[in-house]
Amino acid sequence: MIEIENVSKWYGSFRVLTDCSTRVARGEVVVVCGPSGSGKSTLIKCVNALEPFQQGQIRLDGTPVRDPGTDLPRLRAKVGMVFQHFELFPHLSITRNLTLAQEKVLGRPADEARERGLRLLERVGLSAHRDKFPGQLSGGQQQRVAIARALSMDPVAMLFDEPTSALDPEMINEVLDVMVELAHEGMTMMVVTHEMGFARKVADRVIFMDEGRIVEDAGTEEFFGSPRSERAQHFLARILHH
């Protein structure tokens, strides 16, 4: 579903990503972790071409991302993305946040888009807030709306960039619950997170990044049982002993 082949990226002369290769199969859940600044956000944003990269190739459902002939808006509409800071559109109501792209990108009629949006809002337990604005919701609620918004496009895969790290602790679980449910339904997911409980529960594989490289790419059991690299061991020791 997502094939990342030897991707390298530079910001000026600074090399952010070095020869990153991995793949996420259909229905697979892959967690990406690693220290801050290791390039996790950059890598996941390369997947839907929010960030351009200079070397290598990424294929999304078979379509090459770094190809001048690729219709990027259409490609991006096929993958949902959830951001650390939610990024709901603050000038639009919750319902409009859910229907805007369905109408403008997929060309769905307004009533169909609305019905689909409200069904997803119900699914994340926020129907009562349909007419509010994002600023009136808590962080956890906003992130659930953001997930519903991404799902409203019927994506073939979902990308998450630290979806819970801007949340107060008591709100983390309401978001993780939605994600766990998604994973159990068979959604293809690539998730940057430090929530190791989530990784243990649903991840098929864990990728560990450091200084722009994929240092470790292992099955979940194997990763937590006996991480091969020393850096991953240190990293795990640090975040598990909190």
Next chain:
Amino acid sequence: MDFDFAAIHGALPFLWKGMLYTIELTLYAAIGGLFFGTLLALARLSPWRALSLAAAGYVNLMRSIPLVLVIFWFFFLVPVILQVAMGHERPPMIGAERTAIITFIMFEAAYFCEIMRAGIQSIPRGQVHAAQALGLTYSQCMRLVVLPQAFRNMLPVLLTQTIILFQDTSLVYVISATDFVGAAAKIAQRDGRLVEMYLFVAAVYFVICFTLSALVRRLQRRIAVIR
């Protein structure tokens, strides 16, 4: 010195016509300036260097020249430009009032450009990423996500600029357009009632601008609460 209110009273219908033109000019300049200013701002922020340099050059030129000079130039130039653009044999006579409207739109566009540019830059990158990730094109992202927020954030500044513009329109007096000040000046000359007329005009400008500024401050506080 005797102060003759009757002099003002008799001139009110003529002054009112002047005020209508002042308001018309302000509205045209504000709406046209905002429209072209937004286009200029998008050009300035475009990755296409030739376009952004051209826009920046235009904006900096306009902002470095006194408005009076721009008004004079356009008064002479606009008919010639129109003549060339429309292929006429002689410059069309479009009159001081319409020349002033074109001039003010072009001039204000430079100022509204800088306001909208600041507004666009105040929108976090994440908003653009979120819009693009949903599959919106660049122009949809601008139209539906970035510009509405930039406009909302900058509304108090845009309105303040419009109040300044309302006062600046009085400069069309130099090309003998009959705005509010122009009307008052004509009456003042005719009746020899300079003190009454100019005091009255100043008082009207003060009341209008002071009231509007107070309203903008209230709006600003309400926006601050919403955010």
